[in-house]
Amino acid sequence: MTSFTVIGHTASTDASFSLNDLPGGGGRMDLLCRAIASSLFLSHGIREDTICDIMLLGPPHPGKIIRFDGSALRSMSPDERNIASYIKKALAIPTGKTFREAGPGLLIRKGVLADQLTEKNYAVLDESGTDIRNIASEDMPDAFLLSDNRNFSEEEMSCIRDLPKYSLGPAIVHADHAIVLILNEIDRRRSGWN
Amino acid sequence: MTSFTVIGHTASTDASFSLNDLPGGGGRMDLLCRAIASSLFLSHGIREDTICDIMLLGPPHPGKIIRFDGSALRSMSPDERNIASYIKKALAIPTGKTFREAGPGLLIRKGVLADQLTEKNYAVLDESGTDIRNIASEDMPDAFLLSDNRNFSEEEMSCIRDLPKYSLGPAIVHADHAIVLILNEIDRRRSGWN
Numbered sequence: 001m002t003s004f005t006v007i008g009h010t011a012s013t014d015a016s017f018s019l020n021d022l023p024g025g026g027g028r029m030d031l032l033c034r035a036i037a038s039s040l041f042l043s044h045g046i047r048e049d050t051i052c053d054i055m056l057l058g059p060p061h062p063g064k065i066i067r068f069d070g071s072a073l074r075s076m077s078p079d080e081r082n083i084a085s086y087i088k089k090a091l092a093i094p095t096g097k098t099f100r101e102a103g104p105g106l107l108i109r110k111g112v113l114a115d116q117l118t119e120k121n122y123a124v125l126d127e128s129g130t131d132i133r134n135i136a137s138e139d140m141p142d143a144f145l146l147s148d149n150r151n152f153s154e155e156e157m158s159c160i161r162d163l164p165k166y167s168l169g170p171a172i173v174h175a176d177h178a179i180v181l182i183l184n185e186i187d188r189r190r191s192g193w194n
Numbered sequence: 195m196t197s198f199t200v201i202g203h204t205a206s207t208d209a210s211f212s213l214n215d216l217p218g219g220g221g222r223m224d225l226l227c228r229a230i231a232s233s234l235f236l237s238h239g240i241r242e243d244t245i246c247d248i249m250l251l252g253p254p255h256p257g258k259i260i261r262f263d264g265s266a267l268r269s270m271s272p273d274e275r276n277i278a279s280y281i282k283k284a285l286a287i288p289t290g291k292t293f294r295e296a297g298p299g300l301l302i303r304k305g306v307l308a309d310q311l312t313e314k315n316y317a318v319l320d321e322s323g324t325d326i327r328n329i330a331s332e333d334m335p336d337a338f339l340l341s342d343n344r345n346f347s348e349e350e351m352s353c354i355r356d357l358p359k360y361s362l363g364p365a366i367v368h369a370d371h372a373i374v375l376i377l378n379e380i381d382r383r384r385s386g387w388n
Contacts, residue, residue, distance in 0.1 A: 019214075020214065022273055022275070023271060031273075044366065077217060078225075078228075079225075079274060080224070080273060081216070169381050169385075169387060170381050170384075171236055173237055173374070174237055174272065180367070180371045181378055187364050187365045188364065
Protein backbone atom coordinates (compact mmCIF):
# COMPACT_ATOMS: atom_id res chain seq x y z
CA MET A 1 0.00 0.00 0.00
CA THR A 2 1.35 3.41 -1.01
CA SER A 3 -0.25 6.67 0.11
CA PHE A 4 0.14 10.20 -1.16
CA THR A 5 -1.02 13.33 0.60
CA VAL A 6 -1.05 16.46 -1.55
CA ILE A 7 -1.59 19.85 0.07
CA GLY A 8 -3.74 22.28 -1.90
CA HIS A 9 -2.99 25.57 -0.19
CA THR A 10 -5.69 27.52 -2.02
CA ALA A 11 -8.05 24.67 -2.97
CA SER A 12 -11.73 25.41 -2.48
CA THR A 13 -13.44 23.76 0.49
CA ASP A 14 -16.93 24.40 -0.81
CA ALA A 15 -18.66 22.28 -3.44
CA SER A 16 -19.79 25.32 -5.39
CA PHE A 17 -16.54 25.84 -7.35
CA SER A 18 -17.02 25.73 -11.11
CA LEU A 19 -15.84 22.75 -13.17
CA ASN A 20 -15.09 25.33 -15.86
CA ASP A 21 -12.54 27.17 -13.73
CA LEU A 22 -10.53 24.66 -11.70
CA PRO A 23 -7.33 26.77 -11.64
CA GLY A 24 -9.02 30.06 -10.65
CA GLY A 25 -12.26 29.56 -8.73
CA GLY A 26 -11.20 26.06 -7.72
CA GLY A 27 -7.93 27.37 -6.24
CA ARG A 28 -5.59 25.25 -8.40
CA MET A 29 -7.95 22.30 -8.07
CA ASP A 30 -6.65 21.25 -11.54
CA LEU A 31 -3.32 20.39 -10.01
CA LEU A 32 -4.90 18.23 -7.30
CA CYS A 33 -7.01 16.42 -9.92
CA ARG A 34 -3.88 15.55 -11.89
CA ALA A 35 -2.16 14.34 -8.72
CA ILE A 36 -5.11 12.03 -8.04
CA ALA A 37 -4.94 10.70 -11.61
CA SER A 38 -1.20 10.08 -11.32
CA SER A 39 -1.71 8.22 -8.06
CA LEU A 40 -4.46 5.93 -9.25
CA PHE A 41 -4.49 5.34 -12.99
CA LEU A 42 -2.66 2.70 -14.94
CA SER A 43 -3.11 2.36 -18.68
CA HIS A 44 -5.93 -0.11 -18.25
CA GLY A 45 -7.10 0.00 -14.68
CA ILE A 46 -6.78 1.49 -11.24
CA ARG A 47 -3.93 1.07 -8.77
CA GLU A 48 -5.88 -0.80 -6.12
CA ASP A 49 -3.01 -0.61 -3.63
CA THR A 50 -2.76 3.18 -3.68
CA ILE A 51 -4.50 5.97 -1.79
CA CYS A 52 -4.39 9.66 -2.61
CA ASP A 53 -5.45 12.14 0.05
CA ILE A 54 -5.83 15.77 -0.90
CA MET A 55 -5.74 18.35 1.87
CA LEU A 56 -7.78 21.40 0.94
CA LEU A 57 -6.73 24.60 2.68
CA GLY A 58 -8.64 27.22 0.70
CA PRO A 59 -11.81 29.09 1.69
CA PRO A 60 -14.40 28.93 3.12
CA HIS A 61 -13.64 26.06 5.54
CA PRO A 62 -9.90 25.28 5.30
CA GLY A 63 -8.79 21.89 6.57
CA LYS A 64 -10.72 19.24 4.68
CA ILE A 65 -9.10 15.98 3.61
CA ILE A 66 -10.60 14.00 0.73
CA ARG A 67 -9.43 10.43 0.27
CA PHE A 68 -9.42 8.58 -3.07
CA ASP A 69 -8.94 4.90 -2.27
CA GLY A 70 -7.96 2.85 -5.34
CA SER A 71 -9.19 -0.37 -3.76
CA ALA A 72 -12.80 0.78 -3.80
CA LEU A 73 -13.18 3.58 -6.37
CA ARG A 74 -15.62 2.95 -9.19
CA SER A 75 -16.11 4.50 -12.63
CA MET A 76 -13.72 7.41 -12.27
CA SER A 77 -12.03 8.56 -15.46
CA PRO A 78 -8.69 10.36 -15.52
CA ASP A 79 -9.68 13.76 -16.92
CA GLU A 80 -9.50 16.71 -14.55
CA ARG A 81 -13.16 17.59 -14.91
CA ASN A 82 -14.35 14.12 -13.97
CA ILE A 83 -12.07 13.90 -10.95
CA ALA A 84 -13.14 17.40 -9.87
CA SER A 85 -16.76 16.23 -9.95
CA TYR A 86 -15.81 13.60 -7.34
CA ILE A 87 -14.22 16.33 -5.22
CA LYS A 88 -17.42 18.36 -5.44
CA LYS A 89 -19.43 15.28 -4.46
CA ALA A 90 -17.27 14.79 -1.36
CA LEU A 91 -17.39 18.48 -0.40
CA ALA A 92 -21.19 18.38 -0.57
CA ILE A 93 -21.63 16.09 2.46
CA PRO A 94 -21.35 17.10 6.14
CA THR A 95 -17.82 16.65 7.49
CA GLY A 96 -16.56 15.53 10.87
CA LYS A 97 -13.26 14.50 12.38
CA THR A 98 -13.42 10.93 11.06
CA PHE A 99 -13.69 9.85 7.44
CA ARG A 100 -17.19 9.64 6.05
CA GLU A 101 -17.99 7.98 2.75
CA ALA A 102 -19.28 10.13 -0.10
CA GLY A 103 -19.19 7.22 -2.56
CA PRO A 104 -17.22 4.01 -3.14
CA GLY A 105 -13.57 4.77 -2.37
CA LEU A 106 -14.34 8.47 -1.83
CA LEU A 107 -14.12 9.76 1.76
CA ILE A 108 -13.89 13.11 3.50
CA ARG A 109 -12.98 14.41 6.94
CA LYS A 110 -11.73 17.55 8.62
CA GLY A 111 -8.07 17.42 9.46
CA VAL A 112 -4.74 19.15 9.87
CA LEU A 113 -1.30 18.16 8.68
CA ALA A 114 0.09 17.22 12.10
CA ASP A 115 -2.63 14.54 12.54
CA GLN A 116 -2.26 13.22 9.01
CA LEU A 117 1.49 12.71 9.45
CA THR A 118 1.04 10.49 12.52
CA GLU A 119 -0.88 7.85 10.55
CA LYS A 120 1.91 6.51 8.34
CA ASN A 121 5.65 6.66 7.75
CA TYR A 122 5.80 9.78 5.62
CA ALA A 123 8.62 11.11 3.49
CA VAL A 124 8.85 14.42 1.66
CA LEU A 125 10.53 15.45 -1.56
CA ASP A 126 13.45 17.84 -1.43
CA GLU A 127 16.02 18.80 -4.03
CA SER A 128 18.78 18.11 -1.55
CA GLY A 129 17.35 14.79 -0.41
CA THR A 130 18.67 11.29 -1.09
CA ASP A 131 18.12 10.13 -4.68
CA ILE A 132 15.07 7.84 -4.52
CA ARG A 133 16.91 5.34 -6.73
CA ASN A 134 19.47 4.89 -3.99
CA ILE A 135 17.06 4.02 -1.18
CA ALA A 136 17.17 0.43 -0.02
CA SER A 137 13.85 -1.25 -0.83
CA GLU A 138 13.20 -1.98 2.84
CA ASP A 139 13.59 1.73 3.60
CA MET A 140 11.09 2.89 0.98
CA PRO A 141 8.47 4.93 2.84
CA ASP A 142 4.82 3.96 2.59
CA ALA A 143 3.55 7.52 2.35
CA PHE A 144 4.70 10.69 0.61
CA LEU A 145 3.70 14.27 1.35
CA LEU A 146 3.68 16.72 -1.56
CA SER A 147 2.71 20.33 -2.00
CA ASP A 148 0.86 22.03 -4.83
CA ASN A 149 2.46 24.95 -6.69
CA ARG A 150 3.32 26.64 -3.39
CA ASN A 151 6.15 25.79 -1.07
CA PHE A 152 5.35 24.32 2.34
CA SER A 153 4.38 27.06 4.80
CA GLU A 154 6.48 27.76 7.89
CA GLU A 155 3.97 25.89 10.03
CA GLU A 156 4.07 22.93 7.66
CA MET A 157 7.85 23.03 7.62
CA SER A 158 7.90 22.64 11.38
CA CYS A 159 5.72 19.50 11.05
CA ILE A 160 7.93 17.88 8.42
CA ARG A 161 11.32 18.91 9.76
CA ASP A 162 12.26 15.42 10.88
CA LEU A 163 10.82 13.42 7.97
CA PRO A 164 13.14 11.65 5.54
CA LYS A 165 13.78 13.69 2.39
CA TYR A 166 14.16 12.22 -1.07
CA SER A 167 14.83 13.69 -4.49
CA LEU A 168 13.61 12.40 -7.82
CA GLY A 169 16.05 13.95 -10.26
CA PRO A 170 17.76 17.19 -11.23
CA ALA A 171 14.58 18.90 -12.46
CA ILE A 172 11.92 20.16 -10.05
CA VAL A 173 8.62 18.83 -11.33
CA HIS A 174 4.92 19.28 -10.59
CA ALA A 175 3.38 17.15 -7.83
CA ASP A 176 1.50 14.95 -10.32
CA HIS A 177 4.71 14.23 -12.21
CA ALA A 178 6.56 13.52 -8.98
CA ILE A 179 3.94 10.90 -8.09
CA VAL A 180 4.49 9.18 -11.45
CA LEU A 181 8.22 8.95 -10.74
CA ILE A 182 7.72 7.63 -7.19
CA LEU A 183 5.28 4.94 -8.31
CA ASN A 184 7.60 3.84 -11.11
CA GLU A 185 10.39 3.38 -8.59
CA ILE A 186 8.09 1.36 -6.33
CA ASP A 187 6.75 -0.71 -9.26
CA ARG A 188 10.29 -1.55 -10.31
CA ARG A 189 11.32 -2.71 -6.86
CA ARG A 190 8.22 -4.82 -6.35
CA SER A 191 8.77 -6.53 -9.70
CA GLY A 192 12.52 -7.00 -9.33
CA TRP A 193 13.39 -4.57 -12.11
CA ASN A 194 16.07 -2.80 -10.08
CA MET B 195 16.18 18.71 -28.00
CA THR B 196 13.64 16.00 -27.22
CA SER B 197 10.48 15.48 -29.23
CA PHE B 198 7.32 13.57 -28.48
CA THR B 199 4.64 12.63 -30.98
CA VAL B 200 1.39 11.40 -29.47
CA ILE B 201 -1.26 9.86 -31.71
CA GLY B 202 -4.86 10.73 -30.84
CA HIS B 203 -6.82 8.12 -32.76
CA THR B 204 -10.20 9.71 -32.11
CA ALA B 205 -9.15 13.32 -31.40
CA SER B 206 -11.34 15.95 -33.02
CA THR B 207 -9.91 17.77 -36.05
CA ASP B 208 -12.42 20.58 -35.90
CA ALA B 209 -12.15 23.55 -33.57
CA SER B 210 -15.79 23.26 -32.51
CA PHE B 211 -15.29 20.59 -29.83
CA SER B 212 -16.46 21.64 -26.38
CA LEU B 213 -13.99 22.51 -23.63
CA ASN B 214 -16.57 20.99 -21.29
CA ASP B 215 -16.34 17.54 -22.89
CA LEU B 216 -12.74 16.82 -23.83
CA PRO B 217 -13.01 13.02 -23.34
CA GLY B 218 -16.26 12.60 -25.30
CA GLY B 219 -16.83 15.25 -27.95
CA GLY B 220 -13.11 16.01 -28.04
CA GLY B 221 -12.30 12.34 -28.73
CA ARG B 222 -10.03 11.82 -25.69
CA MET B 223 -8.54 15.25 -26.16
CA ASP B 224 -8.03 15.27 -22.36
CA LEU B 225 -5.34 12.65 -22.73
CA LEU B 226 -3.48 14.67 -25.39
CA CYS B 227 -3.68 17.78 -23.20
CA ARG B 228 -2.06 15.92 -20.33
CA ALA B 229 0.65 14.59 -22.65
CA ILE B 230 1.43 18.15 -23.74
CA ALA B 231 1.62 19.26 -20.10
CA SER B 232 3.95 16.38 -19.22
CA SER B 233 6.21 17.25 -22.16
CA LEU B 234 6.53 20.93 -21.44
CA PHE B 235 5.97 21.86 -17.82
CA LEU B 236 8.48 21.99 -15.04
CA SER B 237 7.53 23.15 -11.56
CA HIS B 238 8.43 26.73 -12.36
CA GLY B 239 8.78 27.09 -16.08
CA ILE B 240 8.64 25.49 -19.50
CA ARG B 241 11.01 22.91 -20.95
CA GLU B 242 12.44 25.08 -23.70
CA ASP B 243 14.29 22.17 -25.29
CA THR B 244 11.19 20.01 -25.78
CA ILE B 245 8.58 19.74 -28.52
CA CYS B 246 5.29 17.88 -28.29
CA ASP B 247 3.45 17.07 -31.51
CA ILE B 248 -0.06 15.68 -31.29
CA MET B 249 -1.41 13.82 -34.32
CA LEU B 250 -5.19 14.13 -34.50
CA LEU B 251 -6.91 11.32 -36.38
CA GLY B 252 -10.55 11.88 -35.46
CA PRO B 253 -13.31 13.45 -37.57
CA PRO B 254 -13.96 15.48 -39.62
CA HIS B 255 -10.52 15.93 -41.24
CA PRO B 256 -8.20 13.23 -39.83
CA GLY B 257 -4.49 13.81 -40.19
CA LYS B 258 -3.67 17.11 -38.52
CA ILE B 259 -0.48 17.60 -36.52
CA ILE B 260 -0.31 20.34 -33.91
CA ARG B 261 3.10 21.27 -32.56
CA PHE B 262 3.74 22.74 -29.10
CA ASP B 263 7.28 24.11 -29.13
CA GLY B 264 8.60 24.81 -25.64
CA SER B 265 11.19 27.28 -26.94
CA ALA B 266 8.54 29.72 -28.11
CA LEU B 267 5.29 29.02 -26.22
CA ARG B 268 3.92 31.86 -24.13
CA SER B 269 1.43 32.03 -21.26
CA MET B 270 0.16 28.44 -21.42
CA SER B 271 -0.90 26.95 -18.11
CA PRO B 272 -0.90 23.22 -17.40
CA ASP B 273 -4.62 22.54 -16.90
CA GLU B 274 -6.36 20.50 -19.58
CA ARG B 275 -8.89 23.17 -20.40
CA ASN B 276 -6.25 25.82 -21.07
CA ILE B 277 -4.17 23.52 -23.26
CA ALA B 278 -7.30 22.44 -25.13
CA SER B 279 -8.00 26.10 -25.88
CA TYR B 280 -4.63 26.24 -27.65
CA ILE B 281 -5.60 23.15 -29.67
CA LYS B 282 -8.85 24.85 -30.68
CA LYS B 283 -6.91 27.97 -31.68
CA ALA B 284 -4.63 25.90 -33.92
CA LEU B 285 -7.52 23.95 -35.48
CA ALA B 286 -9.24 27.22 -36.34
CA ILE B 287 -6.66 28.30 -38.96
CA PRO B 288 -6.36 26.93 -42.53
CA THR B 289 -3.99 23.97 -42.74
CA GLY B 290 -1.51 22.93 -45.44
CA LYS B 291 1.32 20.46 -45.75
CA THR B 292 3.86 22.63 -43.98
CA PHE B 293 3.63 24.00 -40.44
CA ARG B 294 1.81 27.28 -40.08
CA GLU B 295 1.91 29.35 -36.92
CA ALA B 296 -1.28 29.77 -34.92
CA GLY B 297 0.53 31.58 -32.11
CA PRO B 298 3.97 31.68 -30.48
CA GLY B 299 5.23 28.09 -30.33
CA LEU B 300 1.92 26.75 -31.64
CA LEU B 301 1.93 25.33 -35.18
CA ILE B 302 -0.30 23.13 -37.30
CA ARG B 303 -0.02 21.14 -40.53
CA LYS B 304 -1.62 18.19 -42.26
CA GLY B 305 0.42 15.03 -42.00
CA VAL B 306 0.60 11.27 -41.73
CA LEU B 307 2.69 9.09 -39.47
CA ALA B 308 5.08 7.86 -42.18
CA ASP B 309 6.21 11.44 -42.92
CA GLN B 310 6.50 12.37 -39.26
CA LEU B 311 8.80 9.43 -38.55
CA THR B 312 11.31 10.46 -41.23
CA GLU B 313 12.08 13.73 -39.48
CA LYS B 314 13.87 12.42 -36.39
CA ASN B 315 15.31 9.30 -34.80
CA TYR B 316 12.17 7.91 -33.23
CA ALA B 317 11.75 5.17 -30.66
CA VAL B 318 8.55 3.59 -29.40
CA LEU B 319 7.56 2.15 -26.05
CA ASP B 320 6.91 -1.54 -25.75
CA GLU B 321 6.56 -3.79 -22.70
CA SER B 322 9.12 -6.16 -24.17
CA GLY B 323 11.59 -3.43 -25.14
CA THR B 324 14.94 -2.63 -23.53
CA ASP B 325 14.67 -0.99 -20.12
CA ILE B 326 15.24 2.73 -20.75
CA ARG B 327 17.57 2.84 -17.73
CA ASN B 328 19.88 0.45 -19.54
CA ILE B 329 20.29 2.47 -22.73
CA ALA B 330 23.71 4.04 -23.21
CA SER B 331 23.37 7.83 -23.10
CA GLU B 332 24.72 8.14 -26.64
CA ASP B 333 21.97 5.81 -27.86
CA MET B 334 19.11 7.75 -26.27
CA PRO B 335 16.70 8.60 -29.09
CA ASP B 336 15.78 12.20 -29.74
CA ALA B 337 12.13 11.48 -30.42
CA PHE B 338 9.49 9.19 -28.95
CA LEU B 339 6.23 8.05 -30.51
CA LEU B 340 3.33 7.30 -28.17
CA SER B 341 -0.27 6.32 -28.61
CA ASP B 342 -3.37 7.45 -26.73
CA ASN B 343 -5.59 4.91 -24.98
CA ARG B 344 -5.71 2.77 -28.13
CA ASN B 345 -3.03 0.46 -29.39
CA PHE B 346 -1.20 1.33 -32.60
CA SER B 347 -3.27 0.35 -35.66
CA GLU B 348 -2.02 -2.28 -38.10
CA GLU B 349 -1.00 0.45 -40.53
CA GLU B 350 0.86 2.28 -37.77
CA MET B 351 2.52 -0.97 -36.69
CA SER B 352 3.92 -1.41 -40.18
CA CYS B 353 5.46 2.10 -39.98
CA ILE B 354 7.11 1.50 -36.62
CA ARG B 355 8.18 -2.11 -37.08
CA ASP B 356 11.87 -1.28 -37.32
CA LEU B 357 12.07 1.42 -34.66
CA PRO B 358 13.94 0.78 -31.40
CA LYS B 359 11.64 -0.29 -28.60
CA TYR B 360 12.08 0.70 -24.96
CA SER B 361 10.20 -0.06 -21.79
CA LEU B 362 9.80 2.15 -18.74
CA GLY B 363 8.91 -0.32 -16.02
CA PRO B 364 6.71 -3.26 -15.14
CA ALA B 365 3.45 -1.26 -15.16
CA ILE B 366 1.86 -0.05 -18.39
CA VAL B 367 1.11 3.61 -17.89
CA HIS B 368 -0.77 6.37 -19.69
CA ALA B 369 1.07 8.33 -22.39
CA ASP B 370 1.37 11.43 -20.21
CA HIS B 371 2.93 9.42 -17.41
CA ALA B 372 5.28 7.69 -19.83
CA ILE B 373 6.53 11.10 -20.98
CA VAL B 374 7.29 12.07 -17.36
CA LEU B 375 9.41 8.93 -16.95
CA ILE B 376 11.28 9.46 -20.23
CA LEU B 377 12.11 13.08 -19.41
CA ASN B 378 13.32 12.14 -15.94
CA GLU B 379 15.70 9.63 -17.48
CA ILE B 380 16.98 12.24 -19.94
CA ASP B 381 17.27 14.90 -17.21
CA ARG B 382 19.32 12.51 -15.08
CA ARG B 383 21.74 11.68 -17.88
CA ARG B 384 22.22 15.31 -18.88
CA SER B 385 23.00 16.26 -15.29
CA GLY B 386 25.21 13.30 -14.52
CA TRP B 387 22.79 11.74 -12.02
CA ASN B 388 23.12 8.25 -13.49
